[in-house]
Amino acid sequence: MSDTEDYLPRHLIPELEDAIASARVVNLIGPRQVGKTTLVRDLFGNGRFITLDDAAVLAAIEADPEGQLTSLMENLHHAPLIIDEAQRSKKLALAIKRVVDTDRRKGQFVLTGSSNVFATTDVADSLAGRMRTLKLWPLTAAEVKRAPVSRLMDWAMQKNPRLGQVADPEPVSRSDYIDLILEGGFPETRTLPLRSRQRQYRDYIDAVVERDVADITPVRKPDALRILIDQMAVRSAQEINASELAKLTKLTKLQRVTVEQYLDILIRLSMLTKLGAWTSGEGKRKIKNPKYHFADSGIACALRGFTEDTFTIDNNPQALGGLLESFVLNEIQRAVPMQDADYRLYHWRSADQREIDILVDGGSHLVCVEVKASASVSGDDFKHLKWFSKDGPGRSRTCTGIVFYLGQEKLTFGDRNFALPVSALWSDIDA
Structure with a gap:
């Protein structure tokens, strides 16, 4: 792959930037390997990045989701916590809801995953107005x-x-x-x-x-x-x-x-x-x-x-x-x-x-x-x-x-x- 191929422009960037400025949670979904992780790390490089593909990180989140989120967000100030492969945790959605219910700051979380972490829970309705879900498709x-x-x-x-x-x-x-x-x-x-x-x-x-x-x-x-x-x-x-x-x-x-x-x-x-x-x-x-x-x-x-x-x-x-x-x-x-x-x-x-x-x-x-x-x-x-x-x-x-x-x-x-x-x-x- 050429160097120029690494950074083909993604048309979704303005939508992502608007979402992080207007919602507490940004949920970026799309197929595996279309560039979600690269995109959010480039856009929000000042944030903290974790991936739930890491078995140890996933186990810690599942054991104490609210405690882990609170710890990970310490000293982030206005930068987001970026959670890659967020759909792997069954407890993450409810924990995020509790965090953003008590903190109204925009752009707290950027989630990426191959499927919607909120689709099979009752949390999506309660996050109306607090979360934006965007989809990154393969390149056009x-x-x-x-x-x-x-x-x-x-x-x-x-x-x-x-x-x-x-x-x-x-x-x-x-x-x-x-x-x-x-x-x-x-x-x-x-x-x-x-x-x-x-x-x-x-x-x-x-x-x-x-x-x-x-x-x-x-x-x-x-x-x-x-x-x-x-x-x-x-x-x-x-x-x-x-x-x-x-x-x-x-x-x-x-x-x-x-x-x-x-x-x-x-x-x-x-x-x-x-x-x-x-x-x-x-x-x-x-x-x-x-x-x-x-x-x-x-x-x-x-x-x-x-x-x-x-x-x-x-x-x-x-x-x-x-x-x-x-x-x-x-x-x-x-x-x-x-x-x-x-x-x-x-x-x-x-x-x-x-x-x-x-x-x-x-x-x-x-x-x-x-x-x-x-x-x-x-x-x-x-x-x-x-x-x-x-x-x-x-x-x-x-x-x-x-x-x-x-x-x-x-x-x-x-x-x-x-x-x-x-x-x-x-x-x-x-x-």
């Missing part, structure tokens, strides 16, 4: 390329979005996009040679199943969970019905409720993203199954054994479609917390098979996104977007349609419909 392409955070959703939500406000996107070839997808976003892994990288990604999944899952809940059949992860890599960007998934895979001995529990674990470990089905509240029947996306394309490719040759015309070029859709969703999802307004992400499909890959709900405005793994685009690619906004459930809202594709030109197709290169996701916006 924008971060890898040292570009600003994408403001594309704010642009699309405008009263009158214009293509001239989007800086000319970086020229990126199909093979360059494939390289980005294969590399993934884990800082220390993405720059390795392909074989070493994919081996490390597979080892990473094994380590998550063996270590991190137990921090959330005991799993009776870890082998079945590992099989499920492989199956979800194959099904990235697909709608999933848990009962059908159990029938279609080797998980036939698992009940539907167990499959749903395992999917929930993978979401809480930030391995999967779940997009619910958007509904307008109208009576017409819509498909209600959620769509799942693998949170890192590099891991999904490693689990499937994909290489550059996988996507050639005489091999399996269709495999790129779902991976590219997940890649685009991941770029949008990581940028959403830094937009000017709060947006929610969904997918949509009607009973007669009209569908929208990603639907960004901004209240009175909707952004409808289609992803096309082709270097060309035509008016036919907008048929579902235009029907949705004119005659479908989006007709009472202001809708902007975007087709992301692998070409080089940014184009308008009228009525707030645009075709944009995928690389527009890391273009400057003058809005």
Whole structure:
């Protein structure tokens, strides 16, 4: 890894700085090895750092949590106590609550972990207004390329979005996009040679199943969970019905409720993203199954054994479609917390098979996104977007349609419909 690779800018930094200034507890969660520890130690270097990966430290916290916290915070003054892998302690959350109940100072604790230490306790509700939870995902392409955070959703939500406000996107070839997808976003892994990288990604999944899952809940059949992860890599960007998934895979001995529990674990470990089905509240029947996306394309490719040759015309070029859709969703999802307004992400499909890959709900405005793994685009690619906004459930809202594709030109197709290169996701916006 090069020296410059060590310190790729993370777009979450301003959010973290704001959180430490406004909340007593900052809870930074995200997958293992995405750089949480490095980030907080660099940002809050004047604080005190402990890790619960250290068995002795964990034992001490479990034996006397309040006493240990009080001791560790002595002489810290205005610096935070940074607790790494906080989810490993079952008693930590309540002890932190008691400390911040008696001390109203901001920025007392910075917690990091692969899952939310407060998710399975009753403490979260009582910490409302005192704690902020942020998520650090794997690197985005924008971060890898040292570009600003994408403001594309704010642009699309405008009263009158214009293509001239989007800086000319970086020229990126199909093979360059494939390289980005294969590399993934884990800082220390993405720059390795392909074989070493994919081996490390597979080892990473094994380590998550063996270590991190137990921090959330005991799993009776870890082998079945590992099989499920492989199956979800194959099904990235697909709608999933848990009962059908159990029938279609080797998980036939698992009940539907167990499959749903395992999917929930993978979401809480930030391995999967779940997009619910958007509904307008109208009576017409819509498909209600959620769509799942693998949170890192590099891991999904490693689990499937994909290489550059996988996507050639005489091999399996269709495999790129779902991976590219997940890649685009991941770029949008990581940028959403830094937009000017709060947006929610969904997918949509009607009973007669009209569908929208990603639907960004901004209240009175909707952004409808289609992803096309082709270097060309035509008016036919907008048929579902235009029907949705004119005659479908989006007709009472202001809708902007975007087709992301692998070409080089940014184009308008009228009525707030645009075709944009995928690389527009890391273009400057003058809005």
